[in-house]
Amino acid sequence: MTNAQPKPRLTNAAREALTCYLFLLPWGIGFLAFVIGPVAASFVLGFMDYEIVTPARWVGLANYIELFTDDQRFRMSMGNTLYYVLVFVPLHVIVATLLALLLNQKARGIAVYRTLFYVPSIVPIVAGAILWVWILQPEWGLINSTLRLVKIEGPLWLASLTWSKPALILMALWGSGAAMIIVLAGLQGVPQHLYEAAEIDGANRWQRFQHVTLPMLSPTLFFILVLSVIASFQVFTTAYVMTGGGPAESTLFYMLYLYRRAFVLLDMGYAASMAWILFVAVLALTLVQFKLASRWVYYEAEQS
């Protein structure tokens, strides 16, 4: 580290850039070694008919053409996924934020509460799934029994064509503990003096939340938003375990269909082309989010 001390031969900007690249090097090595190759391979595979047991065969755009013109499951699974993303992502960000605000309070036993709220995120899915079957059980399940107390007849949840997706969304929301922790960590970065200043200015709680907490939290919320979108487009495990895509393919999400193509029907080439369509769609959405971010995300470090 000491060899940085002698007289710099490089300009400051060049040195900074060099340092930047050096700091990125470990990740860069991993990227070059373990990511770029498989990614390129999957891209090439997208133009091939590769059914694993038979030799791969170049078919050009055939997979893509079939996907867009002759595969109603592709459209349907994309529709199911969009539904999931549109409903789940906003709820997820809101629930995680509210939970974090709640758990940021000074209350007796707050450590225990934080741990308990996080529990669903770490219970193995096989153990959680059985419980959820019972929570959602239409006749005597927890939710519908509760609704019956207020004279509402609950839906069939996982057995219903219209309520199967909301049921899975509910399940996913229950695992908001992970995002909650990120927000909780983000809240610690809000400097106390800002609250004090706002208070002196006579701001009430809502105003303080709106003008201090939210802006200071915006980088964290932005992160959660971007990641939720990326992850929701790839929603898989809950549906795979709980419904297998049913009933009548109402929870056949994009990744579930992709998985089926790849590992059940052994259509690896087709699955690869599906992956690339998903990639382009999500990338476009993410770029839009980054563009819009300048309007609402506040970075302390960029102010000086």
Added chain:
Amino acid sequence: MTRVNSVAKTGVQEGISRRSLLKNSAAVAGLALAASACVAPGPEAAGDEGMAASQEPVDIQIWWRINPTTEGVLQVFQEQHPDITVSLGDLGEAVYGTPKYVTAVAAGKGPDVSYQNRHTFRQFASRNLYRPIEDLLERDNVDKGNFMAGPIADLTWQGTLYGLPHTAGTRYFFWNRTHFEEAGLDPDVGPETWDDIMEMAPQLNKMEGDRIVRYGFLPHFPPGLSDQLLIYAMENGGVSQSEDGRTNLINTDPWVEALEWCVHMIDEFGGGNAAASSFMEGFAGQPVDPFAQGQVSMCSYGNWMIGRYAKFPDLDYDGTGLMPVSAANEGAQVNWSCGWTFVIDPNTELVEQGWEFMKWVISEKYVRAAGTVGLELEKAEWARQQLPGEPIFAPTPPVYQPAMQFMLDEYYSVLPERQKIMMQRYLDSETFSVGCGQIAGLAAAELWIGFKNAWESALTKKQTPQEALDASHADVQKALDAAWENLESS
């Protein structure tokens, strides 16, 4: 034979060229590692490489399951075969898709021997995923006639056998005798036709207010799976595809009627789909089903329940019979059979060792070794669950007849009468069962998905049974056409 071998060879070559396609990334990785961490490859890599002295045992990869039974059994196998050591792997979830196995095979690194379900066997055998074994059978005088006929037919594609069948199972009809007595029905006589079921089911239903708390009959069995439709279609004389395997027939009348009957049963005697589905929903996790809980009086289930139901001391599951059939099909005996099979990888060089293992694992020697471990585990199970009485150990029937005979003599002869009867029913039904591999044909994976979709679409009233089966038929037919086209063009 020669044709198959040459196709397999091109497969190997293609595998290599695929590998070279990806070699660049491997080279980059190698460089990166040399630069960053200097991690030496695992020590076992060195041991694997050739130059093993002739006495040194040869190690083969077998992907099966990892549990105390398989481990115990392999220990015995290795003691009896000092020239072979086995690296045991687990296939993971394996009935409807095996990502682990598929990934390894696609990378050209499949295990030497693996355990395959017959659900999709023909589809993959036709694509040379498995090594044909006719030459080995002939050389070692292994008589196909010593196996049950159905499973052997399942594993045969265009006259060539592709694997050795290990286990098999069929269906029975179970009824709860206590419920029959309560309802004033003769507990010794179960339903033989669909009409019988329709007559008995409402008498066996038990109401609490306007809610059904015990169902006489629900067609959803086995819960958690999605191939229920198949058995009802067979009961009504349905066949899944034409003789030549080119035309899918699941939208023909027997299938549509069977699905209509199921929907009708649920609407008429099951309180409608809402009530019935929500009732079954709670049992989606399979192992303890509503029949075992005394909440359903009649159901169709399989011989794998022989030992399982014995663990429910209060369950009077004695009533078992053949599958009831529709009026149109009266007098017919129907069933389908499925199970597991061992296969050899077409690219492996360790054919001899793999074959040695396969011959062993289907034989009496395996039954004895598995029985020794299994009996101990069963005893431990009874102790763990604090069950009354003697442990009932009912191992899964093998397909190889001498092994089956040994199992009957050794393990079933000491079991209570009802287990013996159920075993006999299984043996009878295996003689007229159709194998799941034959049923599924070349578009197997699509077909099992098609069953699930049609069943769910009809039950949820998204589509009529006819529409639902038409849709599934179209999917399967498309895959079937593609499979044949692929087969004939290669």
Added chain:
Amino acid sequence: MIRDQAIGPQSEREIHPGARWQPLRRLLERGGIQILLVLGALIFALPFVWMVSTSLKADRQIFAFPPIWVPDPFIWGNFPAVFIYAPMHLYFFNTLVIALAHVFGAVFTCSLAAYAFSRLRAPGRDLIFMVMVSQMMIPYIVMLVPLYLLFAELEWIDTFYPLTIPAMLGTPFYIFMLRQFFLTIPMELEEAAIIDGATRLRIWWTIILPLAKPALATVAIFSFMFAWNDFTGPLIFLNTREKFTLSLGLQAFMFERRTMWGPLMAASTMMIVPILIVFFLAQKHFIQGIALTGIKA
């Protein structure tokens, strides 16, 4: 419903016109929060309670209807039975090794990259960043086959390397997350150090890392949990039982058409209790950490 994070000492200083009502208001507020916490905890802790209760049940009680919450009889034997089917102590150690590699990668490699992405200007940096973010958008499962091939070439199949080396070299998720946190740390804090001629590495180590303790604790927990529960990676890349992880070990209780729910739940309980303890001990770091007020003032 929205409450800001009024931290105790601060509300003490609250200047409010209706000061007379303040004690009552505070009482109500505290009560309301307490109720919300208890209610939330009930909902969120349900699976854990269920899991533990099921781990003590006989199979025939597990699917009884209506559900039984208190086992009768208690089947303590489910716990020793676990070891017949899966040597959990061995799997525990294997999983720990892999998880610690993930934590190392998240805390050191990722924070280094995150520092570069948030602070150091270089041509093409933002493009590299977007490439890194987009890495997360390629579904992992289509990369499995080429990855398998790659690891097979390296002779890494059935070793821990596929599960540790890539993670140690950094994961986009954690880099992105840490970058977001670093961006909220005011620049002034390191400007003085830069003027004093400190190297960037030194600044990262002595200023940024201590300041980002809550964020680092978060990525540490996340990466640990991910590795602890990961199923796909170990499933595909590990073959022999001596190298299995806990999540793979759970498979031993799931047979074709049969699951040994009691031992499965007992094993799951054994698997997550240590994590809960670690989490419980670590969670104070999520709130402790930054004393930015002091530094600023």
